[in-house]
Amino acid sequence: MSAARALDAVRAALERDLAPGALVTDRAELGTYECDGLAHLATVPALVVLARDAGEVRQAVAACASQGVPFVARGAGTGLSGGAVPVADGVLVVTAKMRRILEVDVDNERCVVEPGVANLDITRACATDGYYYAPDPSSQQVCSIGGNVAENSGGAHCLKHGFTTNHVTGLDLVTPDGEIVGLGGKALDSPGYDLVGAIVGSEGTLGVVTSVTVRLSRSPEAVYTLLAGFPDTDTAGAAVTAIVGAGLVPSAIEMMDELAIVAAEAAVDCHYPDGAGAVLIVELDGPRADVEAGVAAVERCCVQAGALELRHARDDAERAQLWRGRKSAFAAVGRISPDYIVQDGVVPRTALPEVLRAIGSLSAAAGIRVANVFHAGDGNLHPLVLFDARVDGQLDGAEKLSHAILDLCLEHGGSITGEHGVGLDKRGSMGAMFTPEDLDTMQMLRCAFDPHGICNPGKVFPTPRLCGEQPGRRGAAHPLVSAGLAELY
Amino acid sequence: MDAGVGVDALRDDLAALSARLGVREGRPADAVDGIVPCLVVSPTSTADVAAAVARAAASGSAVVARGAGTKLDWGRPPERVDLLVDLSAMDRVLEHAVGDFVVRVEAGATLDRLGTLLAAAGQRLPVEQVVPGSTVGGVVATGLSGPSRHLDGAVRDVLIGLTVVRADGVVARSGSKVVKNVAGYDLAKLFAGSYGTLGIVTEATFRLRPLARARQVVTCDLSGEGVLAVALSALRANQIAASAVEIDRVGASEPIRLAVLLEGDEEPLEARVAATVAALGHATGLAAIRSAPTVPTWWAQVPGPVTTKLSCAPADVPDLVRDLATWAARHDRPLVVRGAAADGVLFAGCPATTEPSAVGALLEVGRARCATTGGGAVLLRAPVATKAGLDTWGPVRGLDLMRRVKQSFDPGRILAPGRFVGGI
Numbered sequence: 001m002s003a004a005r006a007l008d009a010v011r012a013a014l015e016r017d018l019a020p021g022a023l024v025t026d027r028a029e030l031g032t033y034e035c036d037g038l039a040h041l042a043t044v045p046a047l048v049v050l051a052r053d054a055g056e057v058r059q060a061v062a063a064c065a066s067q068g069v070p071f072v073a074r075g076a077g078t079g080l081s082g083g084a085v086p087v088a089d090g091v092l093v094v095t096a097k098m099r100r101i102l103e104v105d106v107d108n109e110r111c112v113v114e115p116g117v118a119n120l121d122i123t124r125a126c127a128t129d130g131y132y133y134a135p136d137p138s139s140q141q142v143c144s145i146g147g148n149v150a151e152n153s154g155g156a157h158c159l160k161h162g163f164t165t166n167h168v169t170g171l172d173l174v175t176p177d178g179e180i181v182g183l184g185g186k187a188l189d190s191p192g193y194d195l196v197g198a199i200v201g202s203e204g205t206l207g208v209v210t211s212v213t214v215r216l217s218r219s220p221e222a223v224y225t226l227l228a229g230f231p232d233t234d235t236a237g238a239a240v241t242a243i244v245g246a247g248l249v250p251s252a253i254e255m256m257d258e259l260a261i262v263a264a265e266a267a268v269d270c271h272y273p274d275g276a277g278a279v280l281i282v283e284l285d286g287p288r289a290d291v292e293a294g295v296a297a298v299e300r301c302c303v304q305a306g307a308l309e310l311r312h313a314r315d316d317a318e319r320a321q322l323w324r325g326r327k328s329a330f331a332a333v334g335r336i337s338p339d340y341i342v343q344d345g346v347v348p349r350t351a352l353p354e355v356l357r358a359i360g361s362l363s364a365a366a367g368i369r370v371a372n373v374f375h376a377g378d379g380n381l382h383p384l385v386l387f388d389a390r391v392d393g394q395l396d397g398a399e400k401l402s403h404a405i406l407d408l409c410l411e412h413g414g415s416i417t418g419e420h421g422v423g424l425d426k427r428g429s430m431g432a433m434f435t436p437e438d439l440d441t442m443q444m445l446r447c448a449f450d451p452h453g454i455c456n457p458g459k460v461f462p463t464p465r466l467c468g469e470q471p472g473r474r475g476a477a478h479p480l481v482s483a484g485l486a487e488l489y
Numbered sequence: 490m491d492a493g494v495g496v497d498a499l500r501d502d503l504a505a506l507s508a509r510l511g512v513r514e515g516r517p518a519d520a521v522d523g524i525v526p527c528l529v530v531s532p533t534s535t536a537d538v539a540a541a542v543a544r545a546a547a548s549g550s551a552v553v554a555r556g557a558g559t560k561l562d563w564g565r566p567p568e569r570v571d572l573l574v575d576l577s578a579m580d581r582v583l584e585h586a587v588g589d590f591v592v593r594v595e596a597g598a599t600l601d602r603l604g605t606l607l608a609a610a611g612q613r614l615p616v617e618q619v620v621p622g623s624t625v626g627g628v629v630a631t632g633l634s635g636p637s638r639h640l641d642g643a644v645r646d647v648l649i650g651l652t653v654v655r656a657d658g659v660v661a662r663s664g665s666k667v668v669k670n671v672a673g674y675d676l677a678k679l680f681a682g683s684y685g686t687l688g689i690v691t692e693a694t695f696r697l698r699p700l701a702r703a704r705q706v707v708t709c710d711l712s713g714e715g716v717l718a719v720a721l722s723a724l725r726a727n728q729i730a731a732s733a734v735e736i737d738r739v740g741a742s743e744p745i746r747l748a749v750l751l752e753g754d755e756e757p758l759e760a761r762v763a764a765t766v767a768a769l770g771h772a773t774g775l776a777a778i779r780s781a782p783t784v785p786t787w788w789a790q791v792p793g794p795v796t797t798k799l800s801c802a803p804a805d806v807p808d809l810v811r812d813l814a815t816w817a818a819r820h821d822r823p824l825v826v827r828g829a830a831a832d833g834v835l836f837a838g839c840p841a842t843t844e845p846s847a848v849g850a851l852l853e854v855g856r857a858r859c860a861t862t863g864g865g866a867v868l869l870r871a872p873v874a875t876k877a878g879l880d881t882w883g884p885v886r887g888l889d890l891m892r893r894v895k896q897s898f899d900p901g902r903i904l905a906p907g908r909f910v911g912g913i
Contacts, residue, residue: 105802105804107722107803107804108802108803108804108805108862109725109803110802130726151671152671152675154669154671158669162642162646163669163671165646165675165678166642166646169863170863175890181886181887181889181890182863182886182887183863183886183887183890184863184886185802185861185862185863185864185886186802186803186862186863186864187800187801187802187833187859187862187863187864187865188638188643188800188832188833188834188864189632189643189682189798189800189834189864189865190800190863190864190865190885190886191865191867191882191883191884191885191910192882192885192886192887192888192891192909192910192911193679193682193683193687193891193894193910194632194645194678194679194681194682195679195887195890195891195894196678197645197675197678197679197681198674198675198676198678198679198894200675200678201671201674201675202674202675213863218725218728219728220728220730221728241588244588244590245588247611247699247700247701247702248699249698249699286730287728287729287730287753287757287760287761287764288760289756289757289758289759289760289761290730290753290754290757290758290761292757293753293754293756293757346665346667346669346670347667348586348588348589348591348666348667349588349589350586350588350589375669378667378668378669379589379667379668379669380669413665413666413667414665414667414670415665415667415669415670415671415672416672417670417671417672418667418669418670418671419669419671420671421671422671422672422673426672430672430673433665433672433673434662434663434672434673435661435662437659437660437661438661438662438663438673439673440659440661441653441655441659441661441663441676442663442673442674442676444897444898445674445676445679445894445897445898446674447897448890448893448894448896448897448898449890449893460673460674467897
């Protein structure tokens with residue numbers, strides 16, 4: 001059957017089965033779903049389903065499965081790797097309207113939510129009980145938990161408290177053949193394979209999550225934030241090494257370099273220390289006595305490494321002031337450059353000073369400015385590559401530099417993404433980090449869930465695997481390629 | 490495989506492949522839960538493991554991997570064992586990036602030796618040796634965690650990279666050696682606790698924690714399940730950030746021993762110990778709450794010889810402990826119940842002479858309390874005759890998907906066939 005006829009059949013089935021208003025067919029409205037947070041990767045989907053419950057998700061997926069029509073799940077659309085970019089001849093299943101918090105179970109330290117619930121709303125729902133939801137991606141006000149599960153989202157505080165995968169104990173999943181399967185639960189260990197662990201971070205390629213059971217964490221007795229200004233990133237990096245080497249485990253260690261500080265000052269007047277070539281923000285949480293001892297130790301590390309100035313925050317208002325520049329940094333770069341690329345790479349933390357110097361050299365050689373804002377504690381870099389799209393060749397140059405930075409990360413044994421995901425954006429880089437055998441093995445998992453390759457096709461992997469094929473024996477063109485659902489590169 | 494001829498061919502094949510494999514006949518001491526393997530190889534590298542598995546796959550021979558062999562009889566007995574791959578010679582620590590708190594180690598290295606090496610650098614892998622002699626590969630394959638999981642997470646949470654040999658003998662890696670990484674599927678999660686049924690883990694990379702400068706253990710004896718519930722609630726409500734909360738009960742009518750591990754720097758630790766003692770005293774009304782710098786003798790040891798793992802929603806622990814005591818009284822069997830009370834992961838141990846029907850009843854009791862919240866009661870270790878008539882794994886959520894995963898990774902069912910859930 002042609003793609004158009006298959007789509008017509010899906011549309012007819014969904015018009016019949018879904019509640020009025022759940023199916024979007026209007027061209028203009030469809031256009032609003034063409035991209036996620038990575039706006040330059042855009043495709044208008046053929047249909048959008050605004051699901052209101054798990055049953056509607058199941059109906060949408062089952063309709064697609066019966067016709068072999070591809071589908072893509074989307075939460076709040078804040079992702080930064082094009083993981084939720086629709087397929088032109090496919091259906092976009094939006095879970096943003098599924099916003100019910102199904103259960104706050106403080107006794108078990110769990111919360112059961114629908115995938116459209118915003119990350120921060122979980123914390124809001126349990127804060128009065130003295131709990132919070134630990135993973136805190138910077139978009140936590142708006143990003144949805146379904147998207148967090150897909151991307152295994154981290155955040156500034158995952159250094160101590162872990163990623164989404166460490167905080168999800170159960171899932172309901174609509175499989176790519178349209179069945180609802182419950183996995184895990186409130187208990188930590190379930191008999192059998194850890195499918196919950198395999199699904200978290202699979203970027204929406206194994207099914208659509210319709211319910212998530214997360215762990216709630218006891219709020220710490222004390223939180224303390226320090227800001228230290230340094231002459232340069234080398235001295236700031238030395239402080240980070242000293243802090244971690246001293247056996248301290250801060251909840252966050254963030255760094256900004258000179259250009260990032262300049263941008264933040266221009267945008268939000270954060271009044272970071274004068275003349276600082278680098279700023280560190282170190283946050284500690286836990287029992288009060290431990291935090292106080294930790295703060296003293298962090299101060300010593302910073303001073304010995306050559307800190308120019310130290311500032312302290314003891315309450316939420318003071319803390320917000322210290323974080324203001326850091327939290328505004330991405331947007332602030334817009335003040336000093338018309339366009340920029342946000343890169344996301346990881347290096348072993350001890351390689352940070354060397355890698356930052358190398359980025360500096362690349363930047364100087366290319367004549368392209370790079371601002372660095374990053375999670376220093378776990379080596380997760382976010383270089384912001386600045387350019388002006390109106391000037392011929394600048395976009396190209398910026399993209400080349402951005403790729404060169406990823407190569408640098410891999411040379412140091414790091415990763416092409418620490419938290420933004422591979423999605424559509426970085427699938428071409430997967431082959432630089434993994435061998436064809438590694439990728440083939442990952443796709444064995446995908447084949448178990450999605451043998452027909454209809455669930456978020458074209459994401460994560462540079463080359464789709466024909467399920468059931470013998471590895472290394474590819475002859476005719478892949479059916480996904482022939483069908484125009486994927487391309488090879 | 491066709492017994493005899495196939496094994497002979499495989500033996501010749503493996504011998505011709507490399508003298509390093511040290512191929513030999515299986516002996517009674519090599520038995521996997523009562524099944525003596527036809528052949529045993531002792532590879533010294535991932536490439537050797539891959540070569541051996543590729544040969545075995547070509548002849549459809551069943552393969553089981555062994556580290557120290559301390560948990561080989563966990564789960565169901567495999568249907569057949571043509572080739573036992575002994576990984577104990579692969580015990581190198583390949584890379585310890587001290588400043589990055591990361592270690593990459595071969596599967597045959599023991600936790601004991603790894604722990605000694607890491608401790609010299611002031612670091613530790615937060616996975617206790619709850620079965621003496623365990624290797625890295627063994628704890629990954631069984632997903633076996635100890636008291637540290639309360640604060641630092643289970644094996645799955647600290648495993649950041651993996652090298653495996655697939656059922657077709659292909660070597661594959663996932664993850665990396667950096668602590669933060671979301672590139673590609675997290676196959677380490679899938680392999681942790683897969684009992685050797687998806688591939689043979691040959692190397693693992695872990696994130697590490699600093700060794701605490703000081704530790705104190707707050708202990709008290711609780712008279713029953715009611716006061717246990719009160720004590721656990723008090724600990725939950727408190728902000729003491731305990732490293733571990735463990736219980737131990739020997740026999741149904743004995744008190745429940747509670748031990749709370751607190752770690753940190755010497756001076757601030759005193760304040761937390763005091764807060765913990767006060768919170769427990771206030772909640773339970775007990776005067777005898779002690780603290781000591783050492784863990785109790787029963788700490789971090791899986792009880793046996795018949796061992797059942799129970800995983801439930803944390804707040805159900807007191808009820809589960811009561812149910813188990815009722816079982817012990819009814820069947821007049823001494824039952825040791827021990828484990829991570831605040832996390833809902835307990836182990837129960839009873840004598841080898843416990844009648845199969847009684848063990849079956851124990852599993853039913855556990856499942857009634859655990860299965861509704863996604864947990865379970867799994868009979869890990871028991872005499873083969875006891876296991877034979879029992880559903881050792883119990884109900885499994887998502888079993889159909891798991892079968893599909895197995896089919897995808899090991900279509901010929903050569904890796905530990907029959908050992909895992911649903912006969913996988």
